Amino acid sequence: MRLDGKKALVTGGARGIGRAIVLDLARAGASVVTCTRQGGEAAQTLVKELQAIGGEHHVATADVTKQEDIDTLVGECERRWGRIDIVVNNAGAISHVPFAELQAEEWHRVVNTGLTATAMVIQRALPLMGQGGSIVNIGSKVATVGIPLRAHYTAAKAGLIGLTRSLTKELGERGIRVNLVAPGPVETEAGVPDEVRERYRRLIALGRMGRPEEIATVVTFLAGDLSAFINGETINVDGGI
Template sequence: MDQGLSGKRVLLTGGSKGIGRVTALAFADAGATVVAGHRADDEDAQSLSRELKERGAGHRVVRADVTTRAGAETLASAATDALGGLDVLVNNVGVDGAAPFGEITEVEWHRVFEHNVTSAYLVTHAVLDLLGSGASVVNVGSSVAVRGRLNGVHYSASKTALTGFTRALAKDLGSRGIRVNLVAPGLTETEPGAGLPVPVADRIRAMTALGRLCGPEDVAGAVLFLSGDTSRYISGTTLNVDGGI
């Protein structure tokens, strides 16, 4: 079934690497026009720009620090100039954090929350007037929001906060015909073994019903589903993409 993504106008944050990169290219392959935000002006961002151009005109890669209001407004301005409005917003920016609770400093706590929660608030707030009836907001969280994670109190708490943000925002924007959902990946293999020691990666892989780690393309598929017409009556939900842990 066609998800009706051709011609959609998409803004995606954290687009130069991993899940964001694969998702941005998947939208372009589906016929959407993409503005992808990134933070560092590096080879990843430059190669994404080249790959998007190979898929057609109109795509744009924009440098902006979306943990700040100024950065979020820069991205919103770029989306206005390039797209004129938005059919899809994907809040994908996020960082990891691992430390025993007693070693989590206030600076580290704020770093994790600014990337994993505040960025979603700032960008969504900045583009609110660009979202029309039928638009979709998709937040990328984590399945640890439900389970918690050893040495990850700040990370787990931030992802749980994003789940609450999603459910409440769905109620706030529903009267405008705007849907808001969250994709919650399990451990995602953006590099072999997800960059973990082999025994750790093997243990997590064995916990999944499907016997493998999540891949960026698995997350991208869920994001595109929640952005398309076939999910038009789904809002306020969390779609777990964790292989059945």
């Protein structure tokens, strides 16, 4: 799955699934601009890994809930390349709060980061995209099943499904595809408590949690020409949970 010459923008790319996506796209030959909200060690080590892979890449600090930061981020792509071929919306936020106690501020923080920012990034990037462009939104399996204490997170991820389908209908005539990848439980560097891992082991048909790299390879497939007739799909990558 080669992406030589392709130019990619990935939001939320410093940690976890986002980091795996950035590195997989780069290894496939794409040039990547990505962002992290806080910078720090994760961003610094990502820069070093991208340098080791080679190619033209950039790790920016940006808060995608702020329009001015989105403008700067997309502007960086325009300055470097003059176009964008791939947009991966991975930035998200999560918390665990009983719905009866969920404050409006926390609702807006999670929904704005996971849903509204995705729409705004796509809208801002569209003038730089053309025939053969691919947009991949990172959703979640919970969008269609729900989960306690995460009504705001589930609502944001469910909204991404509708956004993806609507944009599929609007952008198809321009030759731009829009798909969604919905991961199930995934091991990240933050770690998972043993009791949670055991619960997922019983729930997931494959008997284990996923790895970020297993999500990233699906994104890379959707980003390239091998998936040229896949459009408007939600692809669950969940081990059969």
